[in-house]
Amino acid sequence: MSVHTQAKRISVPQLMGYKGQRKIAALTAYSAPFARLLDDALDMILIGDSTAMVGYALPDTLSITVEQMAAHAGAVVRSTSHACIIVDMPFGSYQESPQQAFSNAAGMLAASGADGIKMEGGVALADTTRFLVERGIPVLAHVGLMPQYVNTMGGFKAQGMNDESAERILRDAKAHEEAGAFAVVLEGIAEPLGRRITEALAIPTIGIGASPACDGQILVTEDILGLSGARIPKFAKQFADVGSVIRTAVEQYAQDVRDEQFPQLEHCFGVKK
Template identity: 50%
Template sequence: MSANTQTPAITAGDILALKGKQPIVSLTAYTTPMAQMMDAHCDFVLVGDSVGMVLHGLPSTLGVTMEMMILHGQAVARGLSRAMLVIDMPFGSYEEGPEQAFRNAARLMRETGAAAVKLEGGVEMASTIRFLVARGIPVMGHVGLTPQSINTLGGYKVQGRAEGGAQVLDGARAVAEAGAFAVVLEKVPQVLADEITAAVPIPTIGIGASAGCDGQVLVVDDMLGLFTAFKPKFVKRYGDLGVQAEAAIAEYAAEVRARLFPAAEHVFADQAPSKTSPKD
């Protein structure tokens, strides 16, 4: 059953129309409360397969399942009424071919209420993107560092340096020509990101790319500073909530051990006081 079938105020066509006009704002979300906080500020909210690493402690995104994406997609959908919901297709759900990709993309959209899916890959994914778009599924592309391919890329390395730039550019062009409405550029050199942004007719969404991209996306837990030991170079921390959370947990633990919490105002009396005066 779909978690949210309400048509979003912002659609794939609206995102496409922002190309070269207004910077596009996006963050990842995995829960309803976080989605509610983003709704008024983001043009689209991405349920990323990064959920596997951020919330489930997986070493990479490769272990993320369709069921995980659906669960978190439904949660995020409940928190959105304005921003467009985009959901990642997890590893193994689309690479086999266009028909497999369609079945799984349709399921993700049907069961979450998402307005679009995102999948990784450039030239090799063009035929799949074309197949999906022709059948009514808006697709966001993703080139450069594609985390689902870390075993072939040799880790989380910058992509597109030197002669590798042509391959990333070709991938972005192929994604655009296949009908994607936008493309994520992850961890590519600034000059290359600017070149791609100028070369393709669809919005580029940067993450570790360039301020010249048509939009930006970050993992919300990164930008809020919820991780205290890990900070990618391309992340600006707009808060240090991880430090604050650890301090709050430590204070709570100390008060419990000292029997300072719960205090009188946090517990209930045996009997509520009477609202009427006793009779003489």
């Protein structure tokens, strides 16, 4: 006789059920220490390909690999028990064909234990979403400003600012909904468009620089904690200046070492009291 236990971690169907009920709170995480701190408060944690820029100081998100993303995702999964964990598909790991996307997505989920993947792209990638979902891989779509398309978009520029662009992004979102995506990230788009897409879709929308009307919000954790340097994106809000706390602590540590105040005998082994 099998023993059934109720899973504590929020599932993909639960996230979908929050549509119209309550907002979805999500942030990024790339390492175990951050993931442990975020877990209890959030509905979803994303191991974003922003790992490339935030974690590796790369100029964009294009060069991070499947293996790197799977390793970071595994660290986040192992150090959490509550939030639904989604991992980004890196650039070049899914655009070639649905079969390529399935192989890489399945490999990342198997290696990390994450609950689903996120994939950037418009109507052209909807068939890939359908292919993955039909084979058991939950897909979080991502439309609007898509960092992996930075070269074709001409930089990190707000999207949907005219009627033609807005209609295209609406079609992108609807195509992924029809293909079976469980939710869609709306990044860097005109506020009225974010509101319009949220009202048009039966699946949740998760905004990042979109609209307060979105069914949820996601930000890069380092942006809200003051760990991203002097420039904070327009769509982000800094909720704490953790950077200054870290700097003060490190300065105090360095001074104590130089002043021979640390370590003391209490920090050593084999010392008789």
